[in-house]
Amino acid sequence: MLSKPRVYTLFQHLVQHIGTLIVLIGAYELGDVASAIIPLPATINGLFILLLVFVVYGKVPQFLNTVIPVYLGHMSMFFVPAIMAVWLFQQAVYDHWLALVLALVLTTIASMVLVMWVSNKLLKATDNTSR
Amino acid sequence: MSLSSVSSAFGLTLSDISHAAMWIVILVLCYGFAIRLAKWTNQHVLAHPILITTTLVLTFTQLIEPDVQRVMTHLHPIKYLLGPLTVGLALPVYNQLPILRQLGVKVLLPIAVGGLFAPLSAFSVLYLLDAEPAWQLTILTKSITTPFAMDTATMLGGIAGLAAVFNIITGMIGVMALPSVNRWLQINDDKANGLVLGTIAHGIGTSKAVLLSEQAGAFASLALCVNGVGTAIVLSVLLG
Structure with a gap:
C-alpha cells in the first residue's frame, strides 16, 4: 500500500x-x-x-x-501523427529528390556559415568592449 | 447513461474510440522505445525519437491497417494536443527575455540574417528547379521550430506533414554539419554555435547545443524562440 x-x-x-x-x-x-x-x-x-x-x-x-x-x-511524440502524412507524398518526394537535396543540404549549410560569421563579428565586438 | 450513448452523442462509434485508444497506445509504446534508443546511442542525431517513432508507427500501420489516412484520423487527439503544447513554448521565451534585453541587436541581427536567408535560399532553389508551388511555400518554414512550421505551412497553403519532414531533415543536417562549419570558418565559440544551431536547426539543434554547454544552450533557445516567432509572423502577415 x-x-x-x-x-x-x-x-x-x-x-x-x-x-x-x-x-x-x-x-x-x-x-x-x-x-x-x-x-x-x-x-x-x-x-x-x-x-x-x-x-x-x-x-x-x-x-x-x-x-x-x-x-x-x-513534444517529439506529438509531431508523429502529422509527419505520417509524408507516406502519402512518397512518389512526389522521389520525383523531386534532387531539388530537395539541394534545397535542404546546401542552403542549410550556407545559412549556418552566414549566421556563424555574423554572430562571431557582433559578439566578439561585445567581448572587446566589455573588457 | 451508458458508454455507447455518451460516444454517440459525440458522433463517434465505440469502434472509433477503441481504434483511437489502440493507436495511441501503439504510438506511446513506439515513442517509449525511441527515447530508450536515443539514450543508448548517446543521443545520436540519426536516432532522433521523431524519426524512429514515425518509422515504427508507419511499420505498424502497414502490418495492421494499411490505410495511413485512417490511422492519422485515429491519432487526432494527439495531433490536437500539439497546439496547446506549442503554446507552452511561452515559458522558454519568457526565460530568454533577460538575454534578449541585455544583448539586444547583437543577437537579434544574426538571428534575423539566418531567419531570412535560410527560407529564401531554399525557396529560390525549389523555385528555380520548378517544384510545385505548395512545396515552394512549405520549404519556407524549414528552419523554424516544427510546430510553428506546420501551422505556418498550413496557413500559407503548404503541406503541414511535409513541413515537418523538411524541418526535421534541416535540423539533422544542421547538427551534423556544425563541426565542419566550425573548422572551415575557424570559429568555435559557444555563443555563435548556440545562435547557429537555434536559428538554423531549431529544436533539434537546440537539444544538441544544450549538450555543448549551458551558454550554447541558452543562446540556442533564444535563437529558436526569436526565429520561430519572427518567421511565423512575417510569413503569415506577408503570405497568409
Missing part, C-alpha cells in the same frame, strides 16, 4: 498536470479565437497571450514552471 505522503504527492502531481493542461488548452483556444482578428497561427497567438500573462504577473506560476518543461521534453 502507498504511504500517505506518496499518495499526497501523486495527487499534487495530478492537480498540477490538470491545471497546466487547462491553462495551455485555454490559451491555445483563445489564440484560435484571436486568429479571426489577428492573422497569425493559433499557436503563436496563444503563446503571446500566455507570455503576456507571465510578463504582467512578473513570474511564471510554480506549477507551470514544473510541468511545462516535462511536456516540452516529450
Whole structure:
C-alpha cells in the first residue's frame, strides 16, 4: 500500500498536470479565437497571450514552471501523427529528390556559415568592449 | 447513461474510440522505445525519437491497417494536443527575455540574417528547379521550430506533414554539419554555435547545443524562440 505522503504527492502531481493542461488548452483556444482578428497561427497567438500573462504577473506560476518543461521534453511524440502524412507524398518526394537535396543540404549549410560569421563579428565586438 | 450513448452523442462509434485508444497506445509504446534508443546511442542525431517513432508507427500501420489516412484520423487527439503544447513554448521565451534585453541587436541581427536567408535560399532553389508551388511555400518554414512550421505551412497553403519532414531533415543536417562549419570558418565559440544551431536547426539543434554547454544552450533557445516567432509572423502577415 502507498504511504500517505506518496499518495499526497501523486495527487499534487495530478492537480498540477490538470491545471497546466487547462491553462495551455485555454490559451491555445483563445489564440484560435484571436486568429479571426489577428492573422497569425493559433499557436503563436496563444503563446503571446500566455507570455503576456507571465510578463504582467512578473513570474511564471510554480506549477507551470514544473510541468511545462516535462511536456516540452516529450513534444517529439506529438509531431508523429502529422509527419505520417509524408507516406502519402512518397512518389512526389522521389520525383523531386534532387531539388530537395539541394534545397535542404546546401542552403542549410550556407545559412549556418552566414549566421556563424555574423554572430562571431557582433559578439566578439561585445567581448572587446566589455573588457 | 451508458458508454455507447455518451460516444454517440459525440458522433463517434465505440469502434472509433477503441481504434483511437489502440493507436495511441501503439504510438506511446513506439515513442517509449525511441527515447530508450536515443539514450543508448548517446543521443545520436540519426536516432532522433521523431524519426524512429514515425518509422515504427508507419511499420505498424502497414502490418495492421494499411490505410495511413485512417490511422492519422485515429491519432487526432494527439495531433490536437500539439497546439496547446506549442503554446507552452511561452515559458522558454519568457526565460530568454533577460538575454534578449541585455544583448539586444547583437543577437537579434544574426538571428534575423539566418531567419531570412535560410527560407529564401531554399525557396529560390525549389523555385528555380520548378517544384510545385505548395512545396515552394512549405520549404519556407524549414528552419523554424516544427510546430510553428506546420501551422505556418498550413496557413500559407503548404503541406503541414511535409513541413515537418523538411524541418526535421534541416535540423539533422544542421547538427551534423556544425563541426565542419566550425573548422572551415575557424570559429568555435559557444555563443555563435548556440545562435547557429537555434536559428538554423531549431529544436533539434537546440537539444544538441544544450549538450555543448549551458551558454550554447541558452543562446540556442533564444535563437529558436526569436526565429520561430519572427518567421511565423512575417510569413503569415506577408503570405497568409
